[in-house]
Amino acid sequence: MSRRNVVSKPRLSKRPVFGRAIGALTFFFTLGLAFAACADETAYETVSLGQGVYSFGTYAARSVFVVTSAGVIATDPVDAPHATAMREAISALTPLPVRYVVYSHAHWDHAAGGQIFKDEGARFVSHASCMDFWRRHPNPDIVAPDELLEGSGQIELGETVLRLQYHGRNHGDCMLIMRVEGSDVLYVNDLVTPFNVGLGAMPDYDPGEWVRTLEELEADRSWRRMVGGHGVPVAPREALSQRRRYLQALMTAVREGMKKGLRYEALYDSIQLPQEFRDMRGYDLQLRRGAERIFHYYNMGW
Numbered sequence: 001m002s003r004r005n006v007v008s009k010p011r012l013s014k015r016p017v018f019g020r021a022i023g024a025l026t027f028f029f030t031l032g033l034a035f036a037a038c039a040d041e042t043a044y045e046t047v048s049l050g051q052g053v054y055s056f057g058t059y060a061a062r063s064v065f066v067v068t069s070a071g072v073i074a075t076d077p078v079d080a081p082h083a084t085a086m087r088e089a090i091s092a093l094t095p096l097p098v099r100y101v102v103y104s105h106a107h108w109d110h111a112a113g114g115q116i117f118k119d120e121g122a123r124f125v126s127h128a129s130c131m132d133f134w135r136r137h138p139n140p141d142i143v144a145p146d147e148l149l150e151g152s153g154q155i156e157l158g159e160t161v162l163r164l165q166y167h168g169r170n171h172g173d174c175m176l177i178m179r180v181e182g183s184d185v186l187y188v189n190d191l192v193t194p195f196n197v198g199l200g201a202m203p204d205y206d207p208g209e210w211v212r213t214l215e216e217l218e219a220d221r222s223w224r225r226m227v228g229g230h231g232v233p234v235a236p237r238e239a240l241s242q243r244r245r246y247l248q249a250l251m252t253a254v255r256e257g258m259k260k261g262l263r264y265e266a267l268y269d270s271i272q273l274p275q276e277f278r279d280m281r282g283y284d285l286q287l288r289r290g291a292e293r294i295f296h297y298y299n300m301g302w
């Protein structure tokens with residue numbers, strides 16, 4: 001996907017986003033894929049979410065950065081063009097340096113491209129388990145972390161505290177979910193792409209642990225908005241609940257089909273979910289793949 005950089009003058013909204021996200025939600029439910037055809041999803045955009053928190057990226061890949069009084073905390077550099085564009089967006093807001101880069105998890109499509117931040121002296125942070133992944137799947141475009149967390153943790157910079165929540169295995173086994181203390185915005189990388197069913201093959205997802213993690217996040221009533229690693233810049237918390245319900249509906253439908261003796265292609269062809277989920281982006285393309293993935297989860301224990 002080609003990307004066009006429009007960050008030299010970032011599109012900042014002073015008070016975005018809850019109302020706008022609700023509007024987007026309604027719009028998606030109403031018009032479905034028509035929205036995708038209208039919006040320029042390849043342009044980098046920067047959206048202010050308050051308290052120094054910004055959502056940055058394109059529909060294809062998104063990160064969060066946090067501007068504090070003592071420097072900037074960036075997250076997932078994604079790739080060199082994304083990291084360069086994010087650095088330009090940060091420079092348009094503050095002359096302060098990027099002091100930290102936090103990896104949400106180990107996957108190449110989010111962790112690559114951070115050299116520009118390393119060159120200015122940023123310290124890189126990840127969960128310790130990411131190192132096992134990178135040893136097995138090395139990528140020269142990924143800057144090695146300077147600091148490793150064994151569980152949850154936090155970064156304090158200026159008056160800002162960025163909490164890093166570890167919920168165990170879900171998508172890989174080193175996912176950190178982030179939130180600035182006092183902010184109502186959760187950064188939940190690949191666990192939720194708002195209003196979108198995601199990749200049916202569910203690469204490196206453990207479906208059961210994934211649902212458990214989403215339920216743990218839903219149990220925390222103190223956040224109202226979320227940023228995902230792909231998709232729209234920000235979404236209401238309902239987007240996370242919808243993804244959890246979709247997964248559970250798919251898992252239930254596959255289990256029911258298996259109880260009827262259906263397997264493999266006959267099973268995948270039989271799966272259809274309620275209308276609520278059919279309106280999610282990617283449903284038609286990904287449902288069958290998702291059914292196959294969940295069948296193997298129940299058939300193999302994986």
Ligand SMILES: [Zn+2]
Nearest residue numbers: 105107171190
């Ligand atoms: Zn991932």
